Amino acid sequence: MLSYWNDYPTIQSKLQTVCSLIEEQLCVRNKDIQETLIEFARSGGKYLRPAYFLLFSELGDPAKKDQKQLIQIAASIEILHMATLIHDDIIDDSPLRRGTVTVQSKYGKDIAVYAGDLLFTQFFDLLTQAMNGSSYLGINAASMKRLLLGELDQMHTRFNKQETIEDYLRSINGKTAELFWLACIQGAHFGKSAEKIETLAGQIGRNIGIAFQVYDDILDYTADQYILQKPILEDLAQGVYTLPLILAKEKNPEVFAPYLAKESELSLEEAQKVAELVVTYGGVQKAKDFAQRYTEQALQGITKLPEGQAKEEIKQLTKQLLQRTF
Amino acid sequence: MLSYWNDYPTIQSKLQTVCSLIEEQLCVRNKDIQETLIEFARSGGKYLRPAYFLLFSELGDPAKKDQKQLIQIAASIEILHMATLIHDDIIDDSPLRRGTVTVQSKYGKDIAVYAGDLLFTQFFDLLTQAMNGSSYLGINAASMKRLLLGELDQMHTRFNKQETIEDYLRSINGKTAELFWLACIQGAHFGKSAEKIETLAGQIGRNIGIAFQVYDDILDYTADQYILQKPILEDLAQGVYTLPLILAKEKNPEVFAPYLAKESELSLEEAQKVAELVVTYGGVQKAKDFAQRYTEQALQGITKLPEGQAKEEIKQLTKQLLQRTF
Numbered sequence: 001m002l003s004y005w006n007d008y009p010t011i012q013s014k015l016q017t018v019c020s021l022i023e024e025q026l027c028v029r030n031k032d033i034q035e036t037l038i039e040f041a042r043s044g045g046k047y048l049r050p051a052y053f054l055l056f057s058e059l060g061d062p063a064k065k066d067q068k069q070l071i072q073i074a075a076s077i078e079i080l081h082m083a084t085l086i087h088d089d090i091i092d093d094s095p096l097r098r099g100t101v102t103v104q105s106k107y108g109k110d111i112a113v114y115a116g117d118l119l120f121t122q123f124f125d126l127l128t129q130a131m132n133g134s135s136y137l138g139i140n141a142a143s144m145k146r147l148l149l150g151e152l153d154q155m156h157t158r159f160n161k162q163e164t165i166e167d168y169l170r171s172i173n174g175k176t177a178e179l180f181w182l183a184c185i186q187g188a189h190f191g192k193s194a195e196k197i198e199t200l201a202g203q204i205g206r207n208i209g210i211a212f213q214v215y216d217d218i219l220d221y222t223a224d225q226y227i228l229q230k231p232i233l234e235d236l237a238q239g240v241y242t243l244p245l246i247l248a249k250e251k252n253p254e255v256f257a258p259y260l261a262k263e264s265e266l267s268l269e270e271a272q273k274v275a276e277l278v279v280t281y282g283g284v285q286k287a288k289d290f291a292q293r294y295t296e297q298a299l300q301g302i303t304k305l306p307e308g309q310a311k312e313e314i315k316q317l318t319k320q321l322l323q324r325t326f
Numbered sequence: 327m328l329s330y331w332n333d334y335p336t337i338q339s340k341l342q343t344v345c346s347l348i349e350e351q352l353c354v355r356n357k358d359i360q361e362t363l364i365e366f367a368r369s370g371g372k373y374l375r376p377a378y379f380l381l382f383s384e385l386g387d388p389a390k391k392d393q394k395q396l397i398q399i400a401a402s403i404e405i406l407h408m409a410t411l412i413h414d415d416i417i418d419d420s421p422l423r424r425g426t427v428t429v430q431s432k433y434g435k436d437i438a439v440y441a442g443d444l445l446f447t448q449f450f451d452l453l454t455q456a457m458n459g460s461s462y463l464g465i466n467a468a469s470m471k472r473l474l475l476g477e478l479d480q481m482h483t484r485f486n487k488q489e490t491i492e493d494y495l496r497s498i499n500g501k502t503a504e505l506f507w508l509a510c511i512q513g514a515h516f517g518k519s520a521e522k523i524e525t526l527a528g529q530i531g532r533n534i535g536i537a538f539q540v541y542d543d544i545l546d547y548t549a550d551q552y553i554l555q556k557p558i559l560e561d562l563a564q565g566v567y568t569l570p571l572i573l574a575k576e577k578n579p580e581v582f583a584p585y586l587a588k589e590s591e592l593s594l595e596e597a598q599k600v601a602e603l604v605v606t607y608g609g610v611q612k613a614k615d616f617a618q619r620y621t622e623q624a625l626q627g628i629t630k631l632p633e634g635q636a637k638e639e640i641k642q643l644t645k646q647l648l649q650r651t652f
Contacts (some may be wrong), residue, residue, distance in 0.1 A: 030478040087443060091436045110417045110481060113439060117413060118474050120446050125467040133459035141451040148444050152356040155436060 004046050008313050011054040014071065018050050021075045025122045036107055036115055040082065049081055049183040050074035051317065052208070056187025056201050058310035064192040072130035073190055076123050076140075077183050083119035084147060086112055091155065092238065120144075136186060143182045150174020158239030159263050168243055169210070176216075177209030184208075193306075200301055204314075207298035211322045214291035217242035221275055221284050236271045237264055243290060245274070248283025255281065295322040330372050334639050337380040340397065344376050347401045351448045362433055362441055366408065375407055375509040376400035377643065378534070382513025382527050384636035390518040398456035399516055402449050402466075403509050409445035410473055412438055417481065418564065446470075462512060469508045476500020484565030485589050494569055495536070502542075503535030510534075519632075526627055530640075533624035537648045540617035543568035547601055547610050562597045563590055569616060571600070574609025581607065621648040 002019075005012040019041075026037040053074045057065070089102040090112050104112035123144070131137055153171040157163050184205030188198040220235065221244045235242065241260075249256040259266060259274045266274075278284060298318055305311045328345075331338040345367075352363040379400045383391070415428040416438050430438035449470070457463055479497040483489050510531030514524040546561065547570045561568065567586075575582040585592060585600050592600075604610060624644055631637045 028478075029475055030482050032482065033478055087439050090439050109435065113413050113416050113442075114474060114478055114481070116439075117442075117446070118471070118478075120443070121467060121471040121474055124450055125464070125471060128464040128467045132461075132463055135458075137458055137463075138451070138454040141447060141454045145444070145447040145451060148440060148447060149355055152354075152359055152440055152444075155440070156356055156358065 005051065008051070008055075008317065010058055010309055010313050011051055014054050014074070015047055015051060017071050018047065018054075018074045018078065021071055022078060025075065025079065025126065028118065032107070032111060033115055033118060036103055036111055037082075037119070040086065040103055040115075045078070045082070047078055048321070049077045049179050052180060052205065052314070053077055053183040053187040055310050055314045055317065056184045056193075056205075057191030059188060059197060059201075059306050059308070060192035060194075066190075069130050070190055072126050073186055076126040076130065077179065077186075079119050079126065080123045080144060080147070081179055083116045083123065084151065086116040086119065088151060090116075091151075131190075136189060139186075140182070143178055146174045146178050148174075150176075150178060154240060157241075159260075160239070160241070161257070161260050163241050163246060165243070165246060168241075168246055172210060172213040173206070176213035177206045180209030180212065181205040197305065200304060204298050204301040204305075207294045207301065208318055208322065211291045211294035211298065214243055214287055214294070215322060218244055218284055218287050218291065220244075221278050221287075236274055237266050239263060244278045244283035244287040246283075247286040247290070248278040248281040252281050291322070298322070331377065334377070334381075334643065336384055336635055336639050337377055340380050340400070341373055341377060343397050344373065344380075344400045344404065347397055348404060351401065351405065351452065354444065358433070358437060359441055359444060362429055362437055363408075363445070366412065366429055366441075371404070371408070373404055374647070375403045375505050378506065378531065378640070379403055379509040379513040381636050381640045381643065382510045382519075382531075383517030385514060385523060385527075385632050385634070386518035386520075392516075395456050396516055398452050399512055402452040402456065403505065403512075405445050405452065406449045406470060406473070407505055409442045409449060410477065412442040412445065414477060416442075417477075457516075462515060465512075466508070469504055472500045472504050474500075476502075476504060480566060483567075485586075486565070486567070487583070487586050489567050489572060491569070491572060494567075494572055498536060498539040499532070502539035503532045506535030506538065507531040523631065526630060530624050530627040530631075533620045533627065534644055534648065537617045537620035537624065540569055540613055540620070541648060544570055544610055544613050544617065546570075547604050547613075562600055563592050565589060570604045570609035570613040572609075573612040573616070574604040574607040578607050617648070624648070 002012060002016060005015055022041055023038055026034055026041060028034050028037075054070065057070050086103050090104045090109055093104075102112075103115055107115075127137060127140055150171055150173065153167070154175060157167055157171065160167070181202050182205070185198055185202035188201035193201070220242070236245075245256070249260075255277055256274065259270055259277075262270065295318070299315065302311065302315050302318060305314065328338065328342060331341055348367055349364055352360055352367060354360050380396065383396050412429050416430045416435055419430075428438075429441055433441075453463060453466055476497055476499065479493070480501060483493055483497065486493070507528050508531070511524055511528035514527035519527070546568070562571075571582070575586075581603055582600065585596055585603075588596065621644070625641065628637065628641050628644060631640065
């Protein structure tokens with residue numbers, strides 16, 4: 001994980017400390033769960049959210065910062081992210097996550113349910129240590145709730161052939177953009193930035209989160225990959241219709257209707273055909289344009305941040321993450 | 327639910343308010359989840375934990391109390407309890423809870439995972455509203471963690487033929503007694519009792535919780551019921567060995583060994599035979615004596631509480647709950 005951060009001297013060693021704190025938090029009496037969680041923590045998550053949190057925390061007044069508090073909050077964000085991933089994999093019955101087998105496919109749903117629950121308690125526990133008395137405690141609780149409601153939205157709109165761009169946006173706003181928003185706004189707040197910067201940080205985070213998820217959904221459809229991409233076939237068969245499909249069928253509903261009508265009966269070949277049609281009817285290109293607008297808004301916001309090394313690294317990370325070539 | 331509390335005038339109407347607050351908290355955008363949760367909330371839980379919380383909160387100085395805060399905390403305890411029940415039913419694959427079908431058997435594990443998660447967030451959310459800045463926030467986080475570790479202990483010791491009374495006690499201490507402890511100690515604290523009373527309240531709560539769980543486990547084995555009791559057969563086949571069995575086989579391991587060796591292959595008839603043997607070898611009687619000692623300790627503690635209507639109702643409720651006739 002840490003080699004990813006070689007070009008980010010401001011935060012690389014801090015991320016290592018976050019990593020150690022997370023592993024410390026995962027030490028529990030039950031060895032099955034402990035091993036499961038530590039293995040999961042080490043399985044290649046890039047710690048993007050704690051990284052954004054730490055970078056934004058660098059913008060404020062160094063004299064006022066509490067480094068221990070910052071590390072705890074950075075860890076709490078990643079732990080919350082891990083908890084939602086583990087429970088999502090139960091819902092999706094996903095065999096793979098980050099290229100390795102998921103907790104529930106390796107250890108069963110019993111361990112996966114409790115492993116996720118335990119992470120929720122660690123998240124709560126870290127926050128009570130880090131910010132008891134702060135209004136951000138309530139903000140974290142509300143954020144966790146929006147995160148879950150985002151997941152529920154996605155579940156609820158399965159096989160919804162009328163799903164609109166607004167539905168999709170609402171779902172990814174909760175599911176993905178929420179945590180990027182939280183990471184950036186909290187970073188600015190606990191890094192003791194001015195209130196104006198705090199609000200700006202939140203906006204930047206939300207734009208990054210939306211663009212990030214759209215690109216993620218595009219990757220499933222990019223022409224040279226889709227044949228080998230399991231996720232897209234699974235997503236389609238599970239009724240999860242993402243932006244490229246929504247945009248492609250917007251003006252050509254009749255092309256997609258017969259396939260989508262099959263719902264979970266969609267065959268592998270048919271899913272591949274749908275993926276081809278999404279590309280043919282411009283869904284991928286339109287989704288790229290869509291993500292690009294959010295990326296530009298994020299970069300535009302970043303230009304307004306206080307000058308310094310942290311600002312440069314925020315810009316660099318955002319470009320690296322979002323200005324992908326396909 | 328509320329008719330159960332007809333003889334408890336001190337708290338009956340407050341429990342009604344708790345009930346309304348809980349239903350309010352369950353109103354979320356996703357209608358499937360909302361209906362599921364409200365149905366579950368109405369399905370006959372007795373609100374024992376909020377009741378103990380409210381009764382103990384009555385002992386302190388009335389002038390210093392914040393009624394809104396007390397209602398929020400009472401609701402948070404029940405919501406945490408509901409969350410753990412829903413996730414436990416996923417682990418156990420239980421078809422029934424409180425005589426009605428469980429969330430996961432009616433709506434599937436997807437809804438059940440998220441429904442439980444959403445309740446965890448509501449618990450967290452209510453606490454940040456009720457007690458931000460209080461040391462009890464960290465106590466709640468730690469308590470939630472012990473609750474989960476108790477469940478994990480139970481899962482971990484499945485089919486453990488060497489399970490000791492200590493293992494069992496540790497598991498139910500976390501799984502059940504923890505929440506009774508929390509309800510009573512928080513009640514005394516936020517009801518503005520003296521610190522001595524707060525500690526005493528916690529001890530009383532823990533004793534009640536242990537006795538409560540032991541009686542619950544005894545009920546599975548009582549002679550005139552066991553033939554019809556599904557739970558005991560399920561528990562045995564799932565390798566959950568509770569106190570009556572542990573005590574019965576302590577001095578007669580050879581009687582039980584051949585049955586327990588079959589683990590999940592134990593047939594219905596064999597499970598019934600094990601239940602009979604538990605009674606024959608004194609397991610039920612010894613477990614009753616065991617529970618009785620904790621009940622007496624609880625009642626002994628209650629005599630030391632400040633005089634008044636609340637103390638009388640705490641005594642009455644504890645007797646009603648724990649001095650069962652078999």
